[in-house]
Every structure is written in C-alpha cells, then in structure tokens.
Amino acid sequence: MRLRLALALLLCAAAAPAAAQDRLPSAPYAYQQLQDPAKEAQAKALMETLRCLVCQGQSIADSDAPLAGDMRHEVRSKLAAGESPDAIREWLVARYGNWVSYDPPFDGATALLWLGPLAFLAIGGWLAFGRLRGAKDEEEGGAT
C-alpha cells in the first residue's frame, strides 16, 4: 500500500514539469548562440550528446523543457568561460552519472554492446567455417 502511494506520488512528481510551468523567461544562453562561431560549434556538438533529464528521449539541444534550456545555458556559459567540452561532460557525468551522456564510455555496463557484435561475428565465422568444411568433406567423400 505504502509502495503504491509512493509510486503514485513519484509519478505526480515526474509529471509536474508537464502539468505546471514556471513563468520565468528562459536563461540568456538557453536560446541564444555564443558570439564566437567556433565555440558555438563546440557547444552545439556537446549539447547534441547530452541527454535531457525531464524529456528523456531527447538531447538538451532538441528539448524545449525549462531544465534543458538551463542546461544549455550552463554548457554555453562554461564554454564561454574557457572550459573544454570534455571537462563540461565530466562535470555533468559526476552529477547525473553516465545516463546524462549519449556518448557512454566502455565499461562493465556497456561491454556487451561493444563486444557483442564481435562475438556474433566470431560465432558466425565459426558456423560458416564448419559448414564449408563439412561441404568440402562431403564432396571429397563423394569423389572417392
């Protein structure tokens, strides 16, 4: 019962950004590009690989959620202050985990994704090898 209530309330909490919006104008750098085109290009590339926390299928570059706008402001402000894109990504990952990044590192959780294709290739190669050798054996067997 308690769990159900908790779940219901959590869902309410998650739904809050959709149900209620603040009335503040967006942060300066939420919708405004940086002056320096090179830095803006870096910002755009970085923002496209950062995941929005409230609208979870989108990058912060794509999302119109207020929190995504504030994250864009954060990213552009830090870049303008001279931080590198990698440092900014690390800063966010330290707070939200790898979840926030669309460029996950190779680790225990992602090993299967990286190594899976190689494993399937190996299995396929092994099957094909066995098959071809089998066919050859049969051919030779038929000739004698």
Add this chain to the structure above:
Amino acid sequence: MKNRWVLFVPLAIMGLLFGAFIYRLTVPAETLIQSQWIDKPMPLFDLPPATEGVEGLKSSDLADGRPRLVNVFASWCIPCRAEAPQLEALKQAGVPIDGIAIRDRPEDVAQFLREYGNPFDRIGSDMQSSVQIALGSSGVPETFLVDGKGIIREQIQGVILADQVPEIVAKLEAME
C-alpha cells in the same frame, strides 16, 4: 548429422532477445535519475533571497555543525504543495530546513509561503537552475540530507511522505 543442434542456436538467441524486449515493454526501465553527487561537499553557491523577508542561501550556511535538510522546490510545482505539511512536521521536530526555489518569481514564492506555510530558515532563488544542476537534481520537489560539515549524505526524490518523517529525523540525529 552430429551438429544438428547448432541450427537451433540462432533461434534460441532470437528467443532470448524477444524475451528481453517483452520484459522491458512490461517493466519499463527506472526513469528517475538519481544524483551521483552524494557523500560530496555542497557545491559552492551564493543565492539571493527568493522573496522579500527571507534570507538568501549560500553553501557556507550549510556547514554550521547542524545536520539539516535542503529542500529543492518551486511555487509552480503542484506536488510541492502536498509536501508542505511534512516539511512543517519536520520543522516541529526541530529539523533545520533551507529551501532552494527553482525558476521562481519573488511574488509567486511569497504567495506559496502564505498559502502553504514557511518551514524554511532561508530560501535561495535559483533562477537558472544552476545550483540544481550542480547538485545533480533533476526535478522538484527533491530534498537533500546535509550533515554538519556541509556534506550531502542522501537525496530524496519526490514528495516526502508522512511516514518518512520519523525516519528522516532519526537519520539527521545520527549525523550529529
């Protein structure tokens, strides 16, 4: 035909994959993003007062030797209204509570405090969610348990429920 079973391996793999897909469709992944900024010091910040008649909040306020709660809320957040009685109960139990108002206007914060009470010692205004992001917080309401040295010990996401109140009081007492 000793290796006939091998033919069934791809089918078995497909079966497992489909099983995994169906499982994930019926049991969606956890979408609540927990802060990783736990057991770490409060990020440095200095927020102005969220409305007239309250004090602003800076990170050094949170390392005064007393364990406390930092409640991340907003006047536009409907569940935050449901949380107000529990915060009041925590205050009655002697727990110091500070607030961070997210993307809020002073007049709206004042209205919220009038309607739902003010359990906060101080309320900082985080207009661009910068402190919220620095905390690894992804929504409102959220509450952080901070020890006397200003180290964040725990994050509670969503509304604090009435039966969580004694537990929170005990946890903060244990930090003293």
